[in-house]
Amino acid sequence: MTPAACTQAAIELIDQITAAAREGGAAADTVVQRYFAQRRYAGSKDRRAVRELVFAAIRACGEAPASGRAAVLALGDPAVEATFDGSAHGPRPIAPGEPVATRGIAPGWLLDKLAASGLDEAEGAALVERAPLDVRVNRLRADPDEIAGRLPGAEAVPGLPAALRLPAGTDVTPLAGLVEVQDAGSQAVTLAAQAEPGQRIVDLCAGGGGKTLALAATMRNEGLILATDADRGRLSNLRPRAERAGISIVETRLLKPGRELDALEDWRGAADCVLVDAPCSGTGTWRRNPEARWRLTPERLARLVKTQAHLLDVAAELVRPGGALVHIVCSLLDEEGRGQVDAFLAAHPDWRAEALNLPVGRPHGAGLRLSPARDRTDGFFVARLRRAC
Numbered sequence: 001m002t003p004a005a006c007t008q009a010a011i012e013l014i015d016q017i018t019a020a021a022r023e024g025g026a027a028a029d030t031v032v033q034r035y036f037a038q039r040r041y042a043g044s045k046d047r048r049a050v051r052e053l054v055f056a057a058i059r060a061c062g063e064a065p066a067s068g069r070a071a072v073l074a075l076g077d078p079a080v081e082a083t084f085d086g087s088a089h090g091p092r093p094i095a096p097g098e099p100v101a102t103r104g105i106a107p108g109w110l111l112d113k114l115a116a117s118g119l120d121e122a123e124g125a126a127l128v129e130r131a132p133l134d135v136r137v138n139r140l141r142a143d144p145d146e147i148a149g150r151l152p153g154a155e156a157v158p159g160l161p162a163a164l165r166l167p168a169g170t171d172v173t174p175l176a177g178l179v180e181v182q183d184a185g186s187q188a189v190t191l192a193a194q195a196e197p198g199q200r201i202v203d204l205c206a207g208g209g210g211k212t213l214a215l216a217a218t219m220r221n222e223g224l225i226l227a228t229d230a231d232r233g234r235l236s237n238l239r240p241r242a243e244r245a246g247i248s249i250v251e252t253r254l255l256k257p258g259r260e261l262d263a264l265e266d267w268r269g270a271a272d273c274v275l276v277d278a279p280c281s282g283t284g285t286w287r288r289n290p291e292a293r294w295r296l297t298p299e300r301l302a303r304l305v306k307t308q309a310h311l312l313d314v315a316a317e318l319v320r321p322g323g324a325l326v327h328i329v330c331s332l333l334d335e336e337g338r339g340q341v342d343a344f345l346a347a348h349p350d351w352r353a354e355a356l357n358l359p360v361g362r363p364h365g366a367g368l369r370l371s372p373a374r375d376r377t378d379g380f381f382v383a384r385l386r387r388a389c
């Protein structure tokens with residue numbers, strides 16, 4: 001592909017990604033994969049160049065751009081602008097006064113909410129920087145030092161003995177079952193469960209099992225983890241992943257949204273710990289999914305906040321006297337994190353927050369906040385709550 005054809009491909013992709021964000025369609029990564037699946041002629045170097053241009057332009061636009069052209073022009077990169085040359089597969093030349101998307105971190109209403117949640121400008125900007133590639137070494141089957149020796153440029157992450165930070169683009173697929181791609185922050189917040197061998201733990205929003213597998217490794221594959229979710233597709237990924245990782249203590253159970261306790265009667269008051277890795281706005285993961293900023297609406301956020309409160313109430317029913325509940329959101333909005341936990345504590349006088357001592361994060365309300373700017377992880381809020389005996 002010529003440089004001009006690469007720019008045109010990026011423009012088309014951004015148009016598709018913007019439409020998908022508006023209509024609740026596929027994530028940007030999936031859109032890019034599908035685009036190239038139909039264009040086998042594009043070599044790996046071209047694909048990489050197009051992908052980089054697409055993501056650079058998405059990161060630059062706080063609001064959804066009016067067009068892919070406007071988004072690419074927002075980069076203000078003379079080398080890219082020179083490829084608007086009207087050549088056979090390239091973009092038409094830039095017209096005088098042609099619209100250019102406004103650069104920014106997020107839509108205005110979200111910027112206000114981030115500021116109200118105590119995020120300064122530097123922290124806001126770091127939300128859309130490129131994320132590093134982190135993995136968790138499965139210590140049931142591998143030794144982190146040995147794995148680090150096999151991955152050139154791997155660095156240890158202070159305080160997280162199973163975590164390695166890898167150079168961008170490192171291919172870890174040959175190490176399936178030995179390592180899992182997992183942000184260091186995600187690994188750190190899972191430690192708030194203080195999981196121990198032999199415990200009975202519920203991972204209420206287990207999804208594909210990123211945190212379930214980390215818990216099972218900490219428990220040395222002894223005890224029982226009930227991994228539940230309302231999404232059949234995500235949950236069905238968990239079993240093969242657990243098998244590859246040599247984990248046998250995980251049971252899965254599908255829940256009906258709003259009727260979760262119907263399927264959990266046998267776990268009432270029985271869990272040592274319930275992890276609520278709640279569905280959330282994902283403001284802390286914009287580094288990986290920058291177009292997610294364009295998907296969120298005030299209405300969707302309000303629905304998420306309501307679901308989170310409901311799931312905390314469900315979780316509280318499952319914890320044994322003296323047991324713990326861990327609330328996690330990969331968001332920096334207080335209404336999903338700190339505010340959610342404050343409301344829970346106000347409504348449940350027999351619960352109290354416990355101080356957390358994690359290798360990353362700073363105290364925030366009754367829990368801890370991890371921020372990309374300070375901690376070099378995705379953004380999270382995590383709190384550990386203990387039920388009275």
Ligand SMILES: C[S@@+](CC[C@H](N)C(=O)[O-])C[C@H]1O[C@@H](n2cnc3c(N)ncnc32)[C@H](O)[C@@H]1O
Nearest residue numbers: 205206207209210211229230231257277278279
């Ligand atoms: C942040 S994701 C979980 C990620 C997962 N814990 C991990 O570490 O890979 C939130 C999950 O909550 C699930 N969810 C949404 N509503 C739910 C409900 N009512 N009950 C249980 N899970 C729900 C979603 O399907 C999604 O998988």
